[in-house]
Amino acid sequence: MNELFPFFADHLKDIGLRLGEHVRTVGVALLLAIPLGMGIGIALSRGWARRIRGPVFYLLGLGQTIPSLALLALAVGLLGIGVVPAVIALLLYSILPIARNCYTGIQSVPDAAVDAARGLGMTQLQILRSVQLPLAGAYIIAGIRTATVVAISAGALASLIGAGGLGDFIFAGISLYRPEEMLAGAIPTALLALGADFGLSLLEKRLERWRR
């Protein structure tokens, strides 16, 4: 344990580099997952989707139960190793919480608000943009928050398929049995997940308050 601080000090640059890789993989996946998930959530909230809503959510839910390590391993089988398969696996994994929360958020908007907007002569698109989505904001952020934590966690495993990230330290530390190296990966990974969760929870609370 005493070697921990010298190790951190000596490898500060490396830790920063791996952190950067981690944030990049997770960030790209989320940037793609947010519009996709919201698109699915919005589409399923429309009247015409009433029939397929249940089955689609059921299938997405089953997909979500597949462990992230298994999904990453399958991505290797199909797409090879590297950042791209990792991003795709993380992206697939992040869609469900975003889609489900976006849908629930839109459903939670009072009918009266939608009726009032329609009465003002707003089009469907305008209602979606200026009434439903803003009022669903807190739910959508909650979904993005879940997706972010899940993606940071899976991002640590993505090191195994050659995507870099903080997992590099943890896995190297485990296989060489070097506790200080494990901690050099584990502590920043845990802090990254907790920090992202906390930051997004603040945003969620602010949007919730704004809604009232």
Next chain:
Amino acid sequence: MSLLDFLHEYDQSLLIALGEHLRLVGIALLIAVAAGVPTGAWIARGEHRAGPVLLAANIIQTIPSIALFGLMIPILAMVNHGIGFLPAVIALILYAQLPVIRNTRVALRAIPPATLDAARGLGMTERQIFLRVALPLAAPGIVAGIRIAATMSIGVAAVAAYIGAGGLGIFIVRGIQTTWDMMTIAGAVGIALLTLVVEIALGIVQRMLTPKGLRVRGGGR
């Protein structure tokens, strides 16, 4: 080598790995339920206790699994159990706390006060009310929490192969190390199938435990 040949060749080791996986998840879940359900009941009775307990469980849940292993190994190494079964089972128990505690609390609080009053009016003791009225009514909700914990645990147990805990994750570990896709896929598909089977089976248990009068689909007359 086709998938069928592979399964034929490795059927023994797959079965052993499946057994290890189930043993790890099973033991962890038993302990997690034994700890989580009473904790959930405890915070359901005193709302002021709910905040801190759920916050702590939520923080644990947020820590990525491999990071939790990385944090625990140096600590457990001091008692010579750094890698292997022990850190894996502890991590699984910790992760299962949030869904079990949260669902137990929500399910117990959802019981109408009138029902509990009626039981009290019949002269039941608090203990009888809890065991014979509250717990059966909360059972489907509690099982829903165990179901979430179970699917999560199967996934975390897969990662635990990296810290020497065995299980189906071993196939992924070896497959990735030797870049033998067939092995990786066998592990991944095995874990995914196991998760789906457990998810569906516990869903059925949840449905069966739901009192007839409360069933929405497929129940009733």
